[in-house]
Amino acid sequence: MLDINLAADYASLTMIESGQSPTLLKLHKILYYVQAWHLALTSTPLLDEKFQAWVHGPVSPSLYNRYKTTKNMFSLITEEDIDINSLNSLDDDSRYHIDAVLESYGHLSGTQLEELTHQEMPWKKARGKAGKYERATRAISETDMANYYKRMAQPELPDEDESKKE
Numbered sequence: 001m002l003d004i005n006l007a008a009d010y011a012s013l014t015m016i017e018s019g020q021s022p023t024l025l026k027l028h029k030i031l032y033y034v035q036a037w038h039l040a041l042t043s044t045p046l047l048d049e050k051f052q053a054w055v056h057g058p059v060s061p062s063l064y065n066r067y068k069t070t071k072n073m074f075s076l077i078t079e080e081d082i083d084i085n086s087l088n089s090l091d092d093d094s095r096y097h098i099d100a101v102l103e104s105y106g107h108l109s110g111t112q113l114e115e116l117t118h119q120e121m122p123w124k125k126a127r128g129k130a131g132k133y134e135r136a137t138r139a140i141s142e143t144d145m146a147n148y149y150k151r152m153a154q155p156e157l158p159d160e161d162e163s164k165k166e
Contacts, residue, residue, distance in 0.1 A: 025110030
């Protein structure tokens with residue numbers, strides 16, 4: 001599995017080089033979608049991290065801890081925040097997958113990505129009965145992520161709840 005900080009550095013640098021100014025909020029959501037779509041397409045996680053269902057959407061605890069003393073969720077990630085030397089160790093398949101997610105979601109802001117994840121079952125299910133602004137740290141199920149995004153990619157698949165009714 002890929003270290004989430006390596007994926008974060010690659011995604012951040014890619015966004016910066018394309019003229020975007022990624023926030024930490026956006027980076028968390030992009031990496032969540034990297035993991036979700038990898039699970040959906042390959043049935044295996046790419047990143048060595050479980051995402052939690054926080055108030056602002058899916059969050060990587062490791063990435064949060066990396067920046068917690070220097071940034072808040074709305075702070076910009078800059079080239080100074082990136083370990084550029086480590087990027088040489090990133091394999092081509094991981095680069096390709098991260099690039100594909102950035103192509104699909106990179107044009108959205110962190111706030112737009114937050115709103116999107118709030119509409120999706122994996123985050124909502126992990127939040128459970130937590131209030132809108134209540135702190136919660138439940139992990140988002142990778143099985144739920146895989147099934148939900150697989151259905152998005154192949155809408156002809158039966159909804160898991162529908163197939164249980166038969």
